[in-house]
Amino acid sequence: MSIDPGVLLRRAAFRMDPERAHEAALRALQVGGPALAAGASWMSKRDGSVGQQLMGLDFPGPVGLAAGYDKYGRAVRAWGRLGFGFAEIGTVTARPQPGNPRPRLFRLPADEAIINRMGFNNDGAAVTARRIADARRGAGAGIPIAVNIGKSKVTPLERAAEDHLASFRLLRGVADLVVVNVSSPNTPGLRELQDRDHLTAILGALRDEDASMRRIDARAPMPFLVKLAPDLPDAQIEDAVDLAGELGLAGVVLTNTTISRDGLIDPGAPVASEQGGLSGPPVRKRADEAVRIAARRAGDDLVIIGVGGIMDADDAWQRLASGASLVEVWTGLVYRGPLIARDITLGLMQRMRDEGVSHISEVTGSALAG
Ligand SMILES: Cc1cc2nc3c(=O)[nH]c(=O)nc-3n(C[C@H](O)[C@H](O)[C@H](O)COP(=O)(O)O)c2cc1C
Structure with a gap:
């Protein structure tokens, strides 16, 4: 009987403290990332039917890495591979x-979910910008790199714009797109932004x-997106989408983790009452609704990136059909x-072939008619 090495690795990882397992995975990707075969056989199977030009950038596939997995920019070269x-x-x-102090990352295996209250641990914009710049030299990342920026904990809310500006000045040269994160539940007051x-x-x-x-470097305009929380009422999602349009943003990312604990299969899990944001399948339904609300409101004016509880191709298909052009996973x-x-x-x-769909963009919004 052969056992899938991925399954063995996961079993070993699940015996470790969740944050240590995450660090080990990142280290492996940091060291092994550049060597991952760029021409791996599966890549030749990926064809133009899933490639899209959006926001002036070429996306070779629709599935992205969500913010917070590579907070330090350590594995930039691995993701595309x-x-x-x-x-x-x-x-x-x-x-x-x-x-925040550890422990701050918790698994809920029965729900395939996570609760985290990491609190924006990171090296700061200057160091991260240098690290991303190094990774992008030579063969580089091979895919668009978004940088997600957020307010430093010590900066008061009324000075948030200056704080974001300081990060942006340092990161502009290494980012293909910039996501403004005003939806993390783990920095006090942040979601008021x-x-x-x-936001304006x-x-x-x-x-x-x-x-x-x-005016100095004649680069193309930076695509800006804003990342929203699933806990916003519908009307506030609509308002944020309207504002994104008025401000000329490229898109919105929906959604971040939820502070709700509704819909847990195992609400009695020892860690279910830990403070922080819940992710994985329990946030799927609301994240999907949020994409529909935003897509109905935005029409074709904004690119919607759908994230939250996407575990397989059916989940991804559903999110695209609800109006997302791209999806992300954590x-x-x-x-x-x-x-x-x-x-x-x-x-x-495979599903596109089965349903006679020739390009992924035809899936976007296909469930919204009527
Ligand atoms: C441990 C952890 C850390 C995260 N850190 C961030 C972060 O720094 N910035 C951010 O915008 N989202 C962060 N997220 C939220 C994810 O990007 C994503 O929006 C959310 O987890 C829902 O997607 P998922 O169900 O695929 O995990 C984090 C999520 C997890 C689980």
């Missing part, structure tokens, strides 16, 4: 910060800075393994 079509590095803050005034100040400052830098990496993006992409291609 594992089958991801793009990767979101960060959240990066202007200043380095240690995050989702309101109209704060932050994104206005970033856009103005980009415009003045472009918790799925833990429960389904490092080849999840490849597996989902191949699964989407």
Whole structure:
């Protein structure tokens, strides 16, 4: 009887403390990433039917790495080689910060879920920018790299725009797109930045800075996106989408983790009452609804990136059909393994063939008619 080495590795990882297992996985990818065969056989199976030009960038596949997995930008070269079509590095803050005390990452295996209250542990924008720049030299990442930025914990909310601007100045040169994270539940007060005034100040400052830098370096305009929480009421999602349109953003990322504990199969799990954001299948339904709300509101004006509880190709298909053009995974990496993006992409291609769909963009919004 042969045992899948991925299954063995996962069993070993699940015996470790969750954060240590995560660090070990990242170290392996950091060291092994550049050597992962760029021409791995599966890549030749991925074809133009899943490649898209969006926001002025070429996405070779629709499945991205969600923010918070590679907060330090250590494995930038690995993601494309594992089958991801793009990767979101960060959240990066202007200043380095240690995050919350450990333990701060918890598994809920019966739900294939995670609770985390990491609190934006990261090396700060200057160090992370240098690390990403190094990784992008030569063969580089091979996929669009998004950098997710958030407010430093020590910065008061009313100075959030300056803080984001400081990060953006350092990271602009290494990012293909920038996601503004105003939806983490783990920095006190942060989600208040989702309101109209704060968002206008932050994104206005970033856009103005980009415009003045472009007068010097003539780069293409930076695509900016905003990442929203699943816990926002429907009307506030609509309002944020309207505002994203008014501010000329490229898109929205829906959703972050939830503070709700509804829908857990095992609400009595020892860690279910830990503080923090819940991710994985329990957030899937609300994340999917949020994408539908945003897609109905935005029409074709904004690119929607769907994230939350996507574990397989059916989940990804559903999220695209609800209006997302791209999807992302985090918790799925833990429960389904490092080849999840490849597996989902191949699964989407199979379903496209089965349903006579010639290009992935035709799936986007296909469940919204009527
Ligand atoms: C341990 C952990 C850390 C995270 N850190 C961040 C972060 O720094 N910035 C961010 O925007 N989202 C962060 N997220 C949220 C994910 O990007 C994603 O939005 C959420 O987990 C839902 O997707 P999933 O169900 O595939 O995990 C984090 C999630 C987890 C599980």
